[in-house]
Amino acid sequence: xxxxxxxxxxxxxxxxxxxxxxxxxxxxxxxxxxxxxxxxxxxxxxxxxxxxxxxxxxxxxxxxxxxxxxxxxxxxxxxxxxxxxxxxxxxxxxxxxxxxxxxxxxxxxxxxxxxxxxxxxxxxxxxxxxxxxxxxxxxxxxxxxxxxxxxxxxxxxxxxxxxxxxxxxxxxxxxxxxxxxxxxxxxxxxxxxxxxxxxxxxxxxxxxxxxxxxxxxxxxxxxxxxxxxxxxxxxxx
Numbered sequence: 001x002x003x004x005x006x007x008x009x010x011x012x013x014x015x016x017x018x019x020x021x022x023x024x025x026x027x028x029x030x031x032x033x034x035x036x037x038x039x040x041x042x043x044x045x046x047x048x049x050x051x052x053x054x055x056x057x058x059x060x061x062x063x064x065x066x067x068x069x070x071x072x073x074x075x076x077x078x079x080x081x082x083x084x085x086x087x088x089x090x091x092x093x094x095x096x097x098x099x100x101x102x103x104x105x106x107x108x109x110x111x112x113x114x115x116x117x118x119x120x121x122x123x124x125x126x127x128x129x130x131x132x133x134x135x136x137x138x139x140x141x142x143x144x145x146x147x148x149x150x151x152x153x154x155x156x157x158x159x160x161x162x163x164x165x166x167x168x169x170x171x172x173x174x175x176x177x178x179x180x181x182x183x184x185x186x187x188x189x190x191x192x193x194x195x196x197x198x199x200x201x202x203x204x205x206x207x208x209x210x211x212x213x214x215x216x217x218x219x220x221x222x223x224x225x226x227x228x229x230x231x232x233x234x235x236x237x
Contacts, residue, residue, distance in 0.1 A: 007064040007207045010049060010088065011196040014041045014081030015073025015101040016125060016171055021048035022196035023056050027204030029197050031056045041080045049084070060092060065212075067097035067203030069104060069194060072133040072147065072223035073125055082220045095212040097203045100221070101125065101194055102147055102170075106137040108198035109169050112189055119165045119187075120144060122157065124172030125194075132172035133223055136160065149224055154179050161185045170194070 006026045013020040019041045022032035031052040035044055053060055068085035071078045089096045105123035110116045116139040125133040130152050136145035150156060152175045160166050161183050168176050169189040180186040206212075 004064050004207075007204055008058065008062055009065045009067050009097070009200065009203050009207060010053070010063055010085075011067045011199040011203055012045065012049070012081050012085050013069040013101075013104070013194050013196040013199055014045060014077040014084075015069045015071055016077060016194050017074075018193050018195065019044045019048065019077075020194070020196040021045065021052055022200055023052040023058070024200035024204065027201040029200055032197055034195065041077055045080060045084050049088070060088070063088070063092060063094055065089075065095045065097055065203070065207050066092075067099055067199050067206075069101045069196075069199060070098040071101050071221035072127075072149075073101050073194070075222060078220035078222065082218070086215050086218065089215045095207070095210075096215045096218060097206045097211070098213050098218060099199045099202045099206070100147065102133065102135045103137070103141065103143075104198040104202055105170055105192070105194050106135070107141060107202060108192055108195060109167055109189060110137075110139055110141065111198075112169075112192060113167060119167050120160055121167050121169075122160075124168060124170040124176065126170075126172045126175070127224070130175055132170075132175060134172065147221075147223065152176055152179065 008025050011022045020034040022029050033048040066085045066088045102123045106121045109121045121137045127133050135147040165185045167187045169192040
């Protein structure tokens with residue numbers, strides 16, 4: 001791989017309903033596109049990728065790496081994002097970078113708070129019913145609690161809320177709002193969602209440290225096994 005001091009990286013986020021692609025140079029976004037259109041990742045992802053590269057007046061062979069949100073999240077969304085990222089890396093012979101979905105969202109949450117030092121940050125992704133994918137980070141993005149699946153109830157974050165101000169965000173945060181919105185230490189960032197713009201600075205840091213994935217063998221971090229729904233076939237009981 002050529003020596004690169006200022007990296008141009010294509011960043012891809014498809015772990016939730018949001019399809020998001022950003023082009024970044026030295027970790028700074030120069031072009032991005034996002035859509036919350038349902039079931040449109042497969043049709044949007046390459047269009048968005050081509051758009052951000054061409055609108056920045058660059059070509060794909062000027063990319064130094066591709067970064068992708070690695071999960072947890074939607075099984076189908078993660079497959080689409082990772083497959084697209086790997087395809088670009090194979091075709092262009094450039095490195096693949098993988099960024100944890102919850103860590104990237106926590107990064108965005110930290111940037112959204114003016115005085116984050118006395119806060120804890122809990123990114124949450126919807127995992128059906130009252131379950132969420134979650135983790136807990138401090139203001140320096142150090143993990144306080146590891147990534148896991150959690151069934152949310154009134155006791156889920158009581159110990160943390162007693163000690164510090166706690167910020168919740170992501171499409172799983174709605175499951176917590178009815179339970180904790182009146183707590184003086186709870187804060188909800190309702191409009192914040194996983195985005196390729198949050199991946200970019202983390203990916204740039206990984207690139208400079210040469211923390212690359214094996215393109216051939218890399219798989220998304222699903223956290224839970226995929227469970228397919230039972231097809232509704234007429235006459236089948």
